[in-house]
Amino acid sequence: MSKRQIPVVVLAGFLGSGKTTLLNQLLRHSGGNRIGVVVNDFGTIEIDAMSVAGQVGSTVSLGNGCLCCAVDGSELDAYLEKLTRPSVGLDVIVIEASGPAEPQELVRMLLASDNPNIVYGGLVEVVDAAEFDATRAKHPEIERHLALADLVVLNKTDRVEAQDLPGVRASVDRLADGAAVVESTYGRIDPELLFDGKPKGERFGQLSFDDLHEDDTDEDGSHGEGPHGEHLHRTHLHAAYDSVSFATDGALHPRRLLDFLDERPEGLYRIKGFVDFGAHDPGNRYALHAVGRFLRFYPEPWPREAERGTQLVLIGSGVDGAALHTALERCRDDEPQDAGLEEVMWGVLRYVDEREPEPEPEAHLVADPEPELAE
Numbered sequence: 001m002s003k004r005q006i007p008v009v010v011l012a013g014f015l016g017s018g019k020t021t022l023l024n025q026l027l028r029h030s031g032g033n034r035i036g037v038v039v040n041d042f043g044t045i046e047i048d049a050m051s052v053a054g055q056v057g058s059t060v061s062l063g064n065g066c067l068c069c070a071v072d073g074s075e076l077d078a079y080l081e082k083l084t085r086p087s088v089g090l091d092v093i094v095i096e097a098s099g100p101a102e103p104q105e106l107v108r109m110l111l112a113s114d115n116p117n118i119v120y121g122g123l124v125e126v127v128d129a130a131e132f133d134a135t136r137a138k139h140p141e142i143e144r145h146l147a148l149a150d151l152v153v154l155n156k157t158d159r160v161e162a163q164d165l166p167g168v169r170a171s172v173d174r175l176a177d178g179a180a181v182v183e184s185t186y187g188r189i190d191p192e193l194l195f196d197g198k199p200k201g202e203r204f205g206q207l208s209f210d211d212l213h214e215d216d217t218d219e220d221g222s223h224g225e226g227p228h229g230e231h232l233h234r235t236h237l238h239a240a241y242d243s244v245s246f247a248t249d250g251a252l253h254p255r256r257l258l259d260f261l262d263e264r265p266e267g268l269y270r271i272k273g274f275v276d277f278g279a280h281d282p283g284n285r286y287a288l289h290a291v292g293r294f295l296r297f298y299p300e301p302w303p304r305e306a307e308r309g310t311q312l313v314l315i316g317s318g319v320d321g322a323a324l325h326t327a328l329e330r331c332r333d334d335e336p337q338d339a340g341l342e343e344v345m346w347g348v349l350r351y352v353d354e355r356e357p358e359p360e361p362e363a364h365l366v367a368d369p370e371p372e373l374a375e
């Protein structure tokens with residue numbers, strides 16, 4: 001499942017809010033990830049497409065105006081089909097929506113897509129902090145966009161007087177309705193909010209414990225220089241988010257975990273990892289992928305070499321790590337009383353994607369010398 005599913009992030013925001021700046025920033029700090037970009041060319045944005053193309057191998061440029069108006073679901077699917085071919089080797093795809101585009105259309109298309117290789121990676125709404133009141137007066141639909149967003153990037157905070165920023169932040173927080181809000185200048189957010197850093201050592205599925213360990217090290221102010229120059233972004237961007245890791249060699253109780261997830265706190269943006277439901281499903285582990293309001297479990301047979309247990313990483317902004325830890329501790333299920341009761345798993349199964357994963361293609365079938373991605 002999840003190893004081959006590529007998160008698709010929708011990047012939205014009104015004209016000039018800083019989407020392209022943020023995208024370029026992500027590309028510069030990709031941590032070895034290959035990022036595919038679907039750029040929605042609109043007027044001057046031809047330049048954006050070129051600057052993006054200069055840094056990444058796989059750019060699909062849609063040179064026909066508003067993406068969600070001009071591209072229907074099947075066309076978007078066709079682009080995503082190309083971008084998700086194993087021969088392209090992408091780790092994450094970002095769709096930059098043009099200013100006037102309605103982001104919910106794009107999100108709807110992604111969620112409805114039957115491409116088994118993608119998973120919804122969240123709606124990121126970039127907001128120009130300096131222009132927020134003016135934009136809201138002129139385009140009240142920004143309120144709807146904020147209510148839908150999974151992550152709000154309150155950008156251009158350098159252009160707001162220090163005493164005015166808390167007021168803008170409070171309005172955005174209120175409209176974001178529980179979504180994580182991070183402040184930035186020039187789109188400098190930690191890429192870890194959107195996608196995993198490339199593992200540098202031992203892996204547990206999607207997780208790298210080296211990465212987790214590095215985060216812990218950063219907490220006490222020391223920074224190691226990694227092979228991809230993470231030193232820079234960790235030093236400057238670390239404060240933008242909190243990450244909490246939870247690991248136990250025991251199982252979690254399905255209902256307790258579901259209650260925790262249903263009530264997950266505001267600002268908790270991503271959850272990733274694997275859950276062991278013990279006697280409730282001894283044969284499978286459950287990969288968990290949550291981004292913003294989106295939540296999925298992906299059961300898969302325990303790999304033979306994998307140790308039983310639960311490993312989760314939670315990433316958010318302004319979250320209380322200790323409280324999250326305590327809440328997850330309470331989900332432990334060391335002596336199950338209700339093992340074998342089918343209905344205990346029903347809550348979890350509601351979030352299982354029913355799509356059949358495609359069989360791993362044979363190597364010789366996917367060799368595609370000319371993926372025809374660039375224009």
Ligand SMILES: Nc1nc2c(ncn2[C@@H]2O[C@H](COP(=O)(O)OP(=O)(O)OP(=O)(O)O)[C@@H](O)[C@H]2O)c(=O)[nH]1
Nearest residue numbers: 014015016017018019020021099155156185186187
């Ligand atoms: N002062 C300041 N300027 C910024 C910041 N972020 C971006 N800008 C500038 O704002 C302008 C617009 O940024 P873009 O990244 O092109 O914005 P966009 O949302 O992609 O704009 P469209 O493509 O027109 O929708 C550029 O001149 C950026 O350099 C910031 O945090 N502070």
